[in-house]
Amino acid sequence: MIMNREEISVIVNSVFGVRPKDKQEEALEHLMKGGSGDLLLNLPVGYGKSLVYPAFPFLHASSSSLVIALLNIIQTEQLASLNLRSIPACKIAMSGNITCNFHATDMCSCGLQQIIDGDFKVIFCHPESLFSNSIGQALLLSSEFPSLVKAVFIDECHVFDKW
Numbered sequence: 001m002i003m004n005r006e007e008i009s010v011i012v013n014s015v016f017g018v019r020p021k022d023k024q025e026e027a028l029e030h031l032m033k034g035g036s037g038d039l040l041l042n043l044p045v046g047y048g049k050s051l052v053y054p055a056f057p058f059l060h061a062s063s064s065s066l067v068i069a070l071l072n073i074i075q076t077e078q079l080a081s082l083n084l085r086s087i088p089a090c091k092i093a094m095s096g097n098i099t100c101n102f103h104a105t106d107m108c109s110c111g112l113q114q115i116i117d118g119d120f121k122v123i124f125c126h127p128e129s130l131f132s133n134s135i136g137q138a139l140l141l142s143s144e145f146p147s148l149v150k151a152v153f154i155d156e157c158h159v160f161d162k163w
């Protein structure tokens with residue numbers, strides 16, 4: 001879908017209460033063009049790279065961002081941060097266990113169906129979360145998954161070659 005930068009800016013502002021910075025807007029514009037063009041977002045610490053993946057699903061109806069994040073601490077921090085903005089998100093542990101950011105951890109019974117139903121704007125996982133357990137594999141093989149996830153984001157991709 002083609003969306004101009006002003007349209008992107010208005011939607012991001014309505015969700016996050018702030019207009020995107022120039023490079024955030026440019027990244028979202030690039031992603032909205034779709035196609036096979038990958039995007040490498042290399043910006044200074046603190047610029048706000050982490051706005052791009054939760055903003056992206058608000059530009060598409062019924063979509064979720066899949067975020068591959070190496071560190072548990074980053075997943076946990078981002079889940080809490082998104083909770084403060086009332087953005088539903090979840091993480092899939094390496095075991096396949098799914099927890100969301102709006103139920104207490106010991107009260108969360110969210111599962112594969114909630115992900116497939118698009119209940120979460122952002123899905124965090126480790127690479128192993130998708131390939132090393134039956135939940136992740138079922139998600140990858142589900143017919144809904146390709147239409148739900150319009151973009152896969154890899155956090156800290158400079159360490160990708162060490163995975």
Ligand SMILES: [Zn+2]
Pocket residue numbers: 099100101102103107108109110
């Ligand atoms: Zn839950």
